[in-house]
Amino acid sequence: MEPQPAKRLLNECDTPTRKHYLILAMSWAGWLFDFYDLMLFSFLVIPIKKSLGLSDSSLSLLVGTTLAATALGGIVFGWLADRFGRKTVLSWTILVYSLGALLSGFAQDAAWLAVCRIITGLGVGGEWATGQT
Secondary structure: OOOOOOOOOHHHOOOOOHHHHHHHHHHHHHHHHHHHHHHHHHHOHHHHHHHHOOOHHHHHHHHHHHHHHHHHHHHHHHHHHHHHOHHHHHHHHHHHHHHHHHHHOOOOOHHHHHHHHHHHHHHHHHHHHHHOO
């Protein structure tokens, strides 16, 4: 049985391999979906405000809570990534983000939407922390 070649990091290679490009593409796609979710929500604040009968201050709190959860998600999932590995925790963050985004579509009131957006924010922040380091 032949020994397998040692795995090399990108900065240790003369030219990037196909695997390096695949990792870059997948990281970029993850970031794109996260950014798309945050931007889409920003474009939909007026229809959401009308649909749920929210005041301007309630809507501002909803958006701010999502961003605060993003920061918290980066801290929490960054710490978890140090303990359990980035690949494993990145999978968790994608699951959390996807669950929050899916549940946001079914929110019937402001409180439920806030919970869903907090879940989404935690996942987005965690993905940024683990996927970009």
